[in-house]
Every structure is written in C-alpha cells, then in structure tokens.
Amino acid sequence: MSSQFIIKNFMRKSAVVAIIIYPDKRVRILYTIPKGNIISIKGHDLSFVVNDKDFFLYNGLPAFIYDINNVQPKNPYNEGDKQELTPFDFDTAISSRVAKEILEATSGKMDKLSIVLIMSFITLGGIAILGYYLGDQLKAIMEKLIEIYQFMGGN
Numbered sequence: 001m002s003s004q005f006i007i008k009n010f011m012r013k014s015a016v017v018a019i020i021i022y023p024d025k026r027v028r029i030l031y032t033i034p035k036g037n038i039i040s041i042k043g044h045d046l047s048f049v050v051n052d053k054d055f056f057l058y059n060g061l062p063a064f065i066y067d068i069n070n071v072q073p074k075n076p077y078n079e080g081d082k083q084e085l086t087p088f089d090f091d092t093a094i095s096s097r098v099a100k101e102i103l104e105a106t107s108g109k110m111d112k113l114s115i116v117l118i119m120s121f122i123t124l125g126g127i128a129i130l131g132y133y134l135g136d137q138l139k140a141i142m143e144k145l146i147e148i149y150q151f152m153g154g155n
Contacts, residue, residue, distance in 0.1 A: 003042075004030065004031050007031040007032065007033060008031040008061075011033060012061065014033050014034075015031050015033055015061055016031075016032060016033070016034055016039065016050065016055075016061060016062045016063065016064065017029060017030070017031055017058045017059075017061050017063035017064070018030045018031075018032055018039055018041065018048060018063075018064055018066060019058070019063055019064065019065045019066065020041075020046070020066050020068055021065065021066065021067055021068065022068050023068065023069070031061070037049060037050045037051065038050065039064070046068075047071065048064070048066050048071050048072075048073065049071050049073070050064060050073070051072075051073065053075065054072075054073040054074065054075040054076070055073070056077075
C-alpha cells in the first residue's frame, strides 16, 4: 500500500484511479500509472484498458470504473435504459400517488364524523329555510297584532 500512497501524492500528474467493482459488490480503489492505454494492477494480475471517453475526476485525478469481468471501463454518465425523470415529472408522480392513497382511504364506508357533519349541514339548511318562510308570516302576524292593539285603544 505504500506504493499507492506514493502514486497518489507524489506522482499525481501521471496517475489515474481505477475503481474496481467485484461480483460480491465490493469496491476497490487503486491508484496506478498507465503504460500507454493499459492499466496493470500489480499483485492482482489485473489489466484494464484506458480510454479518453469513459472517465471522471476523482479528487482531481482521472478515474475509471471497471467491472472485474470486463477490461473496458464503464461510462459513469451512461444511463443506459433508464428513463429520464425530471423534477416536475417526479413531483407529479408523487402527487398522483398521494391523491390515489387518499381516495382509497376515503372510499368505502363513511365514518361517523362524516355522517354527523352531513346531518348537521342538512339540519342547518332546514332551519334556515323554515326561518325564511316563517319570517314572512311573522311579519303578517305582527301587523295583525298591532292593528288589534290599536283597535283596543292603544296608541
């Protein structure tokens, strides 16, 4: 590992980073100096190809991602078959999911609170209608009472 330290810190101008992914999901980061367009990992008997397209910068050094079973580097920017999802599309998907869950939760049986609220609104509506119609008749009754009062000798 001392050679890794020397390459990483003192040979930065010619060093590259090889990120190797193993089948059991382990990741190993190695610093090495390529010879031409080939990286050889000492002590591991591994060789990989370096190209100018499939790299990214890792701590200021060009880095390549390799699958242990493939000598060509993986392109970290290649999305492959993944669909692009914009933030607007993601927000829309989340909103529709939430709306669907709310509708599923409220569909079916009505709870007691909903029934009480509906009955309260119906009762208030009935009282308002009854008051409106009786209000007109109360005015007529009041007028008759006033006439009777005046007839009996009131002012």
